[in-house]
Amino acid sequence: MVKPIERPPFALSLTSGLLAAALVSGCGGGDGNPLGNPPSIQNPPATGGQKLSFVYFQKCINPIFLARLQINQGGVISTNTCASSGCHDNSSGTGGALRIVQSATAVDLTNPANTPDVVRLTDIYKNFYSSQGSTVIGAPLQSRLMTKPLTLNVLHGGGVIFADQNDANAKLIAYWIGRPMVAGQDEFSAADSMFTPANAATGACNM
Numbered sequence: 001m002v003k004p005i006e007r008p009p010f011a012l013s014l015t016s017g018l019l020a021a022a023l024v025s026g027c028g029g030g031d032g033n034p035l036g037n038p039p040s041i042q043n044p045p046a047t048g049g050q051k052l053s054f055v056y057f058q059k060c061i062n063p064i065f066l067a068r069l070q071i072n073q074g075g076v077i078s079t080n081t082c083a084s085s086g087c088h089d090n091s092s093g094t095g096g097a098l099r100i101v102q103s104a105t106a107v108d109l110t111n112p113a114n115t116p117d118v119v120r121l122t123d124i125y126k127n128f129y130s131s132q133g134s135t136v137i138g139a140p141l142q143s144r145l146m147t148k149p150l151t152l153n154v155l156h157g158g159g160v161i162f163a164d165q166n167d168a169n170a171k172l173i174a175y176w177i178g179r180p181m182v183a184g185q186d187e188f189s190a191a192d193s194m195f196t197p198a199n200a201a202t203g204a205c206n207m
């Protein structure tokens with residue numbers, strides 16, 4: 001009697017894992033598959049000892065995620081928000097690693113009670129941290145937060161959000177990513193120069 005050839009014990013699990021990976025899909029895209037959604041959400045820490053400005057983020061960047069924007073998907077035009085349940089909503093989004101808490105509210109940084117430790121526990125900080133994790137600090141055109149909505153040499157399951165780099169929202173994102181805090185300063189450091197007039201509370205967002 002011929003003894004059947006036994007498969008290595010890992011063969012079945014490897015085959016199953018590859019099949020499962022092939023079936024994963026989502027709005028924004030994960031590693032390896034531009035339209036995929038990674039099985040676990042991780043936001044990489046800032047590198048090079050620099051951070052982006054939280055002050056500028058909560059005033060100028062977070063509102064972009066909540067605004068109804070025009071979307072072009074293969075010539076079909078519609079409107080939606082980046083933070084919608086089908087895309088980057090924190091609890092029900094399918095859009096990859098970027099996660100946005102839609103109900104997050106701005107923090108008053110002039111209030112002494114809002115220390116860095118307190119702010120880092122808020123929903124608006126979660127949005128900041130996730131967004132910063134989708135960037136290459138100091139390099140807008142290498143950052144998925146910029147290239148995805150532009151579909152700039154990368155696919156985006158959510159379609160084309162910004163027609164080109166001159167879109168006002170694209171310029172705000174590029175400005176934020178391209179002007180990190182000085183090495184050694186935290187994300188809450190003074191950022192008045194990022195506004196006109198140079199006052200974070202009353203100035204308009206530079207771009």
